[in-house]
Amino acid sequence: MPHRAPCHRTHNRAFTDPENASPQAIRAALKICSWCPIRAQCAQEALQAGTMIIGTVTPRPASGVIAAGVQCKGNKATAQRLAAIAGVPTPEYPGYAYSRPDIMGKPCLSCGKPLFKWTRNPADVPEGYVMHRGRQYCVNCRKAYNAALKAEGPAIPRGIRKRIDRKRHHAITAAARAATRERRRRAEVGEQRLEDEAA
Numbered sequence: 663m664p665h666r667a668p669c670h671r672t673h674n675r676a677f678t679d680p681e682n683a684s685p686q687a688i689r690a691a692l693k694i695c696s697w698c699p700i701r702a703q704c705a706q707e708a709l710q711a712g713t714m715i716i717g718t719v720t721p722r723p724a725s726g727v728i729a730a731g732v733q734c735k736g737n738k739a740t741a742q743r744l745a746a747i748a749g750v751p752t753p754e755y756p757g758y759a760y761s762r763p764d765i766m767g768k769p770c771l772s773c774g775k776p777l778f779k780w781t782r783n784p785a786d787v788p789e790g791y792v793m794h795r796g797r798q799y800c801v802n803c804r805k806a807y808n809a810a811l812k813a814e815g816p817a818i819p820r821g822i823r824k825r826i827d828r829k830r831h832h833a834i835t836a837a838a839r840a841a842t843r844e845r846r847r848r849a850e851v852g853e854q855r856l857e858d859e860a861a
């Protein structure tokens with residue numbers, strides 16, 4: 663957020679922590695942005711305000727803030743909305759899955775058939791097309807895809823990126839899950855004993 667911006671003259675915390683703000687606070691923040699004189703500049707800055715460490719620090723769209731009237735989530739939709747407000751093309755973010763060029767219609771590098779984006783439902787794929795698997799290979803050309811993957815060398819570890827996964831793997835969560843399992847096991851053992859005694 664640029665200095666001397668209207669958001670700097672409010673105590674509305676939705677700007678810096680929208681996830682924990684009330685809907686009213688979010689609405690109020692978005693309204694402030696709607697008349698902000700430096701909104702386009704703010705959007706431009708927010709396009710690069712997030713960071714992610716992939717080897718080096720890499721720019722990302724902002725995440726976990728409200729900027730330029732957008733509740734930023736660091737994803738593609740955020741980048742697209744910010745870019746539209748800034749009046750610039752949506753930037754490419756290196757290493758970001760979504761920044762890959764659109765694969766639709768390109769030929770599979772192995773079988774040459776035109777690709778259709780990956781989908782959960784194979785019935786979505788039109789006739790004559792093949793479903794994309796990755797790296798411009800179709801799902802049928804698994805062998806060639808694996809070879810391409812191998813040729814690229816080992817993947818760069820990026821850590822556990824999804825919040826839900828971070829939570830699942832967190833030590834406290836793991837301990838709580840173990841305790842629940844143990845409680846259930848004891849309850850079952852207890853029930854079994856009661857049944858045995860009754861028999």
Ligand code: SF4
Nearest residue numbers: 667669695698704730
């Ligand atoms: S557009 Fe919104 S977030 Fe950006 S400077 Fe203006 S008030 Fe602050």
Ligand SMILES: [Zn+2]
Nearest residue numbers: 770773800803
């Ligand atoms: Zn193929």
